[in-house]
Amino acid sequence: MNFVGSHILGVEQFSREDIARIFDVADSMAPYARRERVTRVLEGAILGNMFFEPSTRTRVSFGCAWNLLGGEVRETTGIKASALAKGESFYDTARVLSGYSDLIVMRHEKSGSVSEFAAASRVPVINGGDGANEHPSQALLDLYTISRELGHQGKIIDGMRIALVGDLRFGRAVHSLCKLLMAYQNIQLTLISPEALKLPGEYIVALENKGHTVTESHALQSGIQHADIVYVTRTQEERFESKDEAQKYKGLFRLNQEIYTEFCEPNTVIMHPLPRDSREDANELDNDLNDNPNLAIFRQTDNGVLIRMALFAMILDVVEQIDATSRNVNWYTSRRF
Amino acid sequence: MNFVGSHILGVEQFSREDIARIFDVADSMAPYARRERVTRVLEGAILGNMFFEPSTRTRVSFGCAWNLLGGEVRETTGIKASALAKGESFYDTARVLSGYSDLIVMRHEKSGSVSEFAAASRVPVINGGDGANEHPSQALLDLYTISRELGHQGKIIDGMRIALVGDLRFGRAVHSLCKLLMAYQNIQLTLISPEALKLPGEYIVALENKGHTVTESHALQSGIQHADIVYVTRTQEERFESKDEAQKYKGLFRLNQEIYTEFCEPNTVIMHPLPRDSREDANELDNDLNDNPNLAIFRQTDNGVLIRMALFAMILDVVEQIDATSRNVNWYTSRRF
Amino acid sequence: MNFVGSHILGVEQFSREDIARIFDVADSMAPYARRERVTRVLEGAILGNMFFEPSTRTRVSFGCAWNLLGGEVRETTGIKASALAKGESFYDTARVLSGYSDLIVMRHEKSGSVSEFAAASRVPVINGGDGANEHPSQALLDLYTISRELGHQGKIIDGMRIALVGDLRFGRAVHSLCKLLMAYQNIQLTLISPEALKLPGEYIVALENKGHTVTESHALQSGIQHADIVYVTRTQEERFESKDEAQKYKGLFRLNQEIYTEFCEPNTVIMHPLPRDSREDANELDNDLNDNPNLAIFRQTDNGVLIRMALFAMILDVVEQIDATSRNVNWYTSRRF
Secondary structure (H helix, E strand, C coil): CCCCCCCECCHHHCCHHHHHHHHHHHHHHHHHHCCCEECCCCCCCEEEEEECCCCCHHHHHHHHHHHHCCCEEEEEECCCCCHHHHCCCHHHHHHHHCCCCCEEEEEECCCCHHHHHHHHCCCCEEEEEECCCCCHHHHHHHHHHHHHHHHHCCCCCCCCEEEEECCCCCCHHHHHHHHHHCCCCCCEEEEECCHHHCCCHHHHHHHHHCCCEEEEECCHHHHCCCCCEEEECCCCHHHCCCHHHHHCCCCCCCECHHHHHHHCCCCCEEECCCCCCCCCCCCCECHHHCCCCCECHHHHHHHHHHHHHHHHHHHCCCHHHHHHHCEECCCCCCCCC | CCCCCCCECCHHHCCHHHHHHHHHHHHHHHHHHCCCEECCCCCCCEEEEEECCCCCHHHHHHHHHHHHCCCEEEEEECCCCCHHHHCCCHHHHHHHHCCCCCEEEEEECCCCHHHHHHHHCCCCEEEEEECCCCCHHHHHHHHHHHHHHHHHCCCCCCCCEEEEECCCCCCHHHHHHHHHHCCCCCCEEEEECCHHHCCCHHHHHHHHHCCCEEEEECCHHHHCCCCCEEEECCCCHHHCCCHHHHHCCCCCCCECHHHHHHHCCCCCEEECCCCCCCCCCCCCECHHHCCCCCECHHHHHHHHHHHHHHHHHHHCCCHHHHHHHCEECCCCCCCCC | CCCCCCCECCHHHCCHHHHHHHHHHHHHHHHHHCCCEECCCCCCCEEEEEECCCCCHHHHHHHHHHHHCCCEEEEEECCCCCHHHHCCCHHHHHHHHCCCCCEEEEEECCCCHHHHHHHHCCCCEEEEEECCCCCHHHHHHHHHHHHHHHHHCCCCCCCCEEEEECCCCCCHHHHHHHHHHCCCCCCEEEEECCHHHCCCHHHHHHHHHCCCEEEEECCHHHHCCCCCEEEECCCCHHHCCCHHHHHCCCCCCCECHHHHHHHCCCCCEEECCCCCCCCCCCCCECHHHCCCCCECHHHHHHHHHHHHHHHHHHHCCCHHHHHHHCEECCCCCCCCC
């Protein structure tokens, strides 16, 4: 696809070549995100960071990525005070807000809302999460992390073995990741979940149609053996009919250092879309893994900044201008990445 | 008036010459708002965007206008966490907050609050809406839109025919617009509203005393005939004693393409202060007008950015510095205005 | 201490020399805060202004201080939408958020939370208030104000006479100020409070152990005689078990111009951590003092910006770069400080 001026609404719009280009640009953003270099390539540009469904980290991550390119951020964090609550259509909201900024990131709880919004927007729109539907930058940062973690071990996405653990039914991140994997070959997936929280059948069919191998399991220990990547998820409490219903599934699969040592390979990479639920009754990924060098969960969120910078730079066609106009950071930094 | 260092509290402070100057400066802001040019004239300046009554679009519009001039925005969006809720006076709040910024935009639900605040502020204050009282930048952007839309047709504000439709009793935008019209001559106004939502008598008296012609009507079709401008408003639900009470008046006057074609002139301009209520029971301005080139409602909100940039630049005395220090935009833009 | 790269968690980490250095740097920030000069020394740097407990003025003051140094601000204002509400640990939150910015200011209602957060952060953290525990920048701005106000009278902190008035039990600002005073000599403190709201005994013991003189009193008039500084506080309503309980203590000590004239010295400086409660039943510091030149309460909040700029500049090691890269302000300013 041609990224310049495009909306980013879902992962199905990306070919394998598109993904490779995004990842290459993301790589080139590292010196800026790590505060070694400063660029002002988007100085004077404005991001409309429109989170009609509140969120802290995704909102801040997008805003930070834009700031790192030199632009300004205007934002909203909720729907109560918005015109949408007074009966305004997504069409009108989009027409109005697209007069205020150069690019819009939008999150809204209603599935499909961002596409409706984008159709009326006069500037490019990135989907920052529309309910159970899509959250493309999350899927991209997950796959980017997989690619770079495997790369350090001399492996690639094609042929990898990945175990997906936990709530595979409601986890939007898992669904989007599965869609992205359709662009690759010969992947061995092990799906580890309670019976009631299995990955929806259409994903399994689609993965198998693409030539991937899918195995379902209800046992953590056996399921994670021989995996290159273990991708653990939180029970998506907020999508269940009641807290009690969700409670049944919390804490069923818990990965900790002891299990890791006994069942995983020496270099198995541990991922999680975050936040992990560290309360005693859940604790799907134990804190005793925090010093495990294969715990990639914070590299994942760091990578989110790179991916979002890359999308911004590609959509606004400034990739080639960045390095030529950058300088060294002039303040104290001690960042360990 | 001398704009430099002044507060903007209401529209009555403007003479006809003041309005003309604001509109001229607003015109010169278009290349920046349309992202053809970038200026950094206010680089290092800070706007205090203090919305003690929440709002999305007005807040973002002011913030965006400031960013387009190169400045930074600090803001607040609600009153719950503010010192005002702990018994602090507007005097104290103003003394404190005016130490943080170069200019303050303030919105607060209490009528008169912004004037009280401005009296104690050490920096210029723009009223961003104080309850039912004033919202001067909205009135200016409405009149600016009228002026520029008529201008394309070779007409001017003097002598125009305008129909005001809907809730003329509670609509703050309509009241402020009427006040601004006092500076012009020989306008023919048709007021179309339910009996209970008529324009307050003092406005009618004042308009007639200035030599304007005012006709009241309860019929949309006949009322909009021969109008240069049809200005439609939403029923201000939130100002009624109950939702049921407001419900009685919703949907009484609905302008759509069929009615427009049959009753309006070929170039009648359609305006609305937005948001329009697109729910089925209201729908005062139908979506089938969206492709009508005379629908000016989104040009109105775009113009809001120009007006706010103009006010900022005039108050801070940087109008003459802008063009001399600007440059072309270096990123992708596809904006259709 | 070496400020570069350090966390600022509480006032006990500062020696007398540290305080003197902070105050010297704060002095040098005045031309920027007063909008005489502009610096862009932190252009490209990002502040994470993380207020998990909402606040308007402290949040805006920190954000403004960062903007005045040329940096960008990303922020959050509440905890409801945050991952902390979904069971995320402070460790995880810190690891994630510290990938987004160059420095974090954090406020959270839980005592000790900011230290826990800082331990996992990869960038320096300033405590913006952690419940009843610490709020070091407030204590520093209070002591800076005392130092500069006394300085104009040819006095210094050593040997000064200060009266602390009001809710000395729950007032975090008073506690932190007392801790800072440990670094000085021979101070005469008069503590004026209701019996139930006395300064906790450990502070009194510690002050006396350092050689200071502490007198307790229940009478405002006699207590404020011969004071160089009268530091008045609001009843911390929100810390009482009930509003009724707090109500008992409101309005017991009220300083106004008449009492000031009769009992204070001609140059006694009046301070208050703000907000003052100006409601009739409280009104601990009357508005009739607003024109008294010794009322230093708004100089206090102005000084907050200087102190926060100083902390930022020292932690990020840019103090020496500021003046060399600055320029004059090019827009209208009329600020009276």
